Amino acid sequence: MPREFDGPAPAMGPDFRFILRVLAAHKTLIVVIVLALTALSAFAVSLMKDKYTSEALLLVDNRQVRVVRAEDQALNSITPEDGAILSEIEILKSTAVLSQAVADLNLATNQEFNPPVQADETKPFVERATAWTREQAHAVFGPELPGVVQAVLAHGDDMTKDTQLRETRAADSIDGVLDRVRRNLEVGVVGRSRVIQVRYTAREPEIAQKVVDTVVRRYMETRQQMDRDLSTSAVAWLEDRIATLRREVAEADTKVDAVRFKAGLVKNGTNGLMATTELEQARLRLAEAAALRARAVAQAQTLERSSGNGGSLASPVVAQLRATVASISTELAQLSRQYGPKHPRIQELQARLNEANSSLQQEVRHEIAGVREAANVAIEQENALKGMIAKLESGYQTMAVEAVPLRTLEAEAQAKRQLLDSLLGRLEEVLAQQDNRAFPTAVKLVSAPQVPHEPSGPFRVLLLLAGFVASLAVAVFIVFGIELFQRRIRTPDAVRRILGVGTVHIVPHHSTRGTRGRLDQIFQNHPFSLFSESMRALFRNHLSDLGPVGSIAVTSARPQDGKTSMSLAVAQVAAQAGRRVVVVDTDFRRSRIDGLFNLSAKKGLSDWIAGTATLDEIVHSSDQAPYAMIPAGRLMPETLDRFNVDGLIHLMAGLSPHFDLVVFDTAPALAVSDARIVCGAASKVLFVSRWGHTTASDLQAVADLGPIDHSKFVAVMTDVNLKKAASRGYQGPYNSYMATRKYYGDTTLRTAP
Structure with missing residues (x-):
């Protein structure tokens, strides 16, 4: 459905002046939102506690002395790959290393790592709901509860016990502590080097230093223990294999000697x-x-x-x-x-x-x-x-031929003897690797962790600045969201686009304090106001060429659009222009003229249609207005059935000898069909849409009723707050407000709230 700001995009990009005007129009809302969200951010930041970060540096270096024989040593070095460094990082963050660190520092008893179980006032919802239900059930049924209620309460108790059991297990388990340690532990490679950085952030600087020191120490011990375990298993296997080979070599030598003796x-x-x-x-x-x-x-x-x-x-x-x-x-x-x-x-x-x-x-x-x-x-x-x-x-x-098997046996014995020598050399090398002085670990501590003296966070200034920027963005988003979802008609361009009319007349707002909404009296009491000038322009430009006797139907899409006020104002303008005017109220269901001029007890149009009153009996005058009035009269079923175009033409023919202009105040066009009958009989149709009240869907519904006769259709937008419209950047003739106000010197116009 079209909205008031639908239309072709600007040819030169976004209209920044429109954006600035919209922001300026909602500056109070923006300031309130920004201050509120910034204050909330400041309060949240003030609740944050200082955190301290300690770090250690480890060098991945797998160079080690490789001993082949006791008298022969060589330095072996293999460049570590990225996969090897990442493997060391995973070992650092492993559960085995962190569990040992948690146990060494007794972090399970520290509230920062293991918060206490929920207190009674913060019990789970199920427990509190079950207790409240039990109290209410005893209050209603007494000490003995029905079986269904007892079953429900028993189910609630089971759920409460399960929750408490899970909380107890969580408090006794180390998993929660390990999760908190992992969240604050940072292990990574420094750039493209072989240096591993281990950092930990805690609320207390001593805790941060102790955690990093313990994790690194336990990691080094784990790494050394892995090397020792590997060496021990290798030594055990080599010793077993060497003992087997010695027996096989001895057996092979025995077989060689036996074959030699036999041959x-x-x-x-x-x-x-x-x-x-x-x-x-x-x-x-x-x-x-x-x-x-x-x-x-x-x-x-x-x-x-x-x-x-x-x-x-x-x-x-x-x-x-x-x-x-x-x-x-x-x-x-x-x-x-x-x-x-x-x-x-x-x-x-x-x-x-x-x-x-x-x-x-x-x-x-x-x-x-x-x-x-x-x-x-x-x-x-x-x-x-x-x-x-x-x-x-x-x-x-x-x-001899017998010497052939001998050479085979000798070759087998020699092969086993060579394998035995190789395994003996490997055993000597592995035994030497067990000495940490000759074979250092592949990861070395470069920088030990220190107790931090300055907090590493939170960055309160940056957080406040981010909160301010975010609150400003939220405020702007809300302001433009309000503008985007605005369904009220606030521009004449929207009326022209939806109804297909050529021009829309603007009637500015004027204060009605003390006049009960009587725009005709505003015209009479303030003849030089912008409202009065706009009414004169409306009458002269659109309503003054109706001939000797003309008729105007004033209607709108929905109630409270100002039809009656506009009808009386048009009648006031025509009367002061020298025309003999009569206002006919055709809203039989909700007549306002009867109440404004105290005509409820007098006969009206419904009585004339029913044939119970003459034309002279239904025309009334008042000292408050220079025009005559025909009230709607009593609402009768036959009145609605006989209300048609022919009857209205006959009415205007009867009024023509006495009046120059007949103004029909109709019912809303979307509410009942009476307004369409009056519009069909009138010479001009004055369609009223109220600024900021009538919606685009209302106008679209009027357009869907049928084709509009543009030769007699006049669109009017009333109650336009020119200053507010100009400040919010709406399209239309609003920017001339300040110049017009200065020219007329009018100080009674309402300013934007």
Whole structure:
């Protein structure tokens, strides 16, 4: 349904002046809402208690010493992934860690973490309702209650017991305390680093520091215990597996010896014994050569990777040369502070230093060459032993067919022996990991929590500012909501759009104090007011061309729109213009003219229609008005049945010799059909809509009654508060109010409330 402000959108965007005028019109409401909501926000903020935040920083670093043998150590480092850091965060927030912290600090007895159970005055609704019902039932039925009432009360008691049981369990349980700890515990990664920040906010600074310290400590202990448990389980498994492998190696060696004896490879004086002994000795020498070769190669590689100053050599010559270089360098540095680079002493020391460095480098190269030569010799010895073993094995394979299973058993025994050696090395490494001094935990404490001295919240100024901004937004939203859902007609454009009329005449509001709503008397008593001028303009522009004898029907959509006041005002204007005017009241059900002029006991229009009175008997005059009046008369069934257009034409014909203008005061057009009959017979139809009273749905209902004869239809908007309309930015001829008021100097116009 159309609203008064429906229409095409402005071509240049929103009308900011309209927005400002609407806000200015409701400034009192806005101020009240803003002050109320801001005061409520200030009160809520004042109830908030200070909170303190303590924090600790943890570094995720999984670097650790990896021990392969007791005499061999290496530093192992693997860059932690995001998943590993997030895993540490989840461990920090786990129930196991937080439960231990809660138990250590005894937080279950702290009211901040475990509030007391509800008091009697705040008992659950079911308990209070059950008690009240029991009292009322005893008051009505006495000590003995009916079975149905007892069943209802018993059900209420069961629900109360269940509620109390849940509250007791909640008070005894640690789940509620853990939930409160988790809500105030913040654990996160600092930027893109490997540092984890642990923060906790509490009402007391000591509690905040203790919670962070305890959580971090328990987390470190849990993390170490996890590592120890893992090492212990690994050690147990390795020991069990090593014991099994030892038995299997011993059994394999026994089987090898048995096969050798069976094949005759171990008899005295035989070639098999000599070949076997020689092969075994060759293998032993090969093992020694391999160890010597590995040690020499490793030493050579280490020396080659080191710097050329011979820092890793144990040679006394290298040590003496290194001491000489250091001594000359020290002396040269001391003299360089006193003399320049061209001083003879400086040049002499520089030459000695270069000579010493050259000797040192030459000696180091000589030592490295010697070590490399020893490594090459070891490699050649190992290759020679491998060739000899291969030759012995080729001769050994031809000795007997029984030797084939022997080699299989020997290979199996050798594989188990190698696996045993590997597990022994892993066992030694895991045993070393159990020592926390050599194997620190993967997470290290960087910054310990401190007791905060300044509160971290709440930010009262920001909260007050946010409350003020929110209250201002709510106030503006309410104001524009009121404007949006405003269904009252307040602009002539709305009347034109709904009824399809060309123009709408504006009749401004004028105070009616002491005149009982008599606009005709306002026109008479205030002839120079805006109201009087608008009535003159209405009569001259729309109602003065009716011919020698004309008729005007004044109607509206709904009651209380001012039809009677407008009818009398139009009659007053026409009478003062020299016209002979008679006002005919056609509202048989609710006549106002009868009451205004004390005509209730006199005959009226209904009597003339019924044929019980003549035309002269129903026309009355009053000293209060310069026009004649025909009251509605008594309401009779035959009056409504005989009321039609022909009767009204006959009435106007009878009044034409005595009057120039007939003004019909009708009933509301939407209430009864009488108004449509009068409008059909009249020369002009004056349709009245009251500013701020008539709704858009009323006008739409009038438009739906049928097509409007625009040649005789005149739309009037009455009781328009020009100042209020102009201040609220409604479209229409309202902005000229101040200039018009200044021109006329009228001080009786009502201002906007």
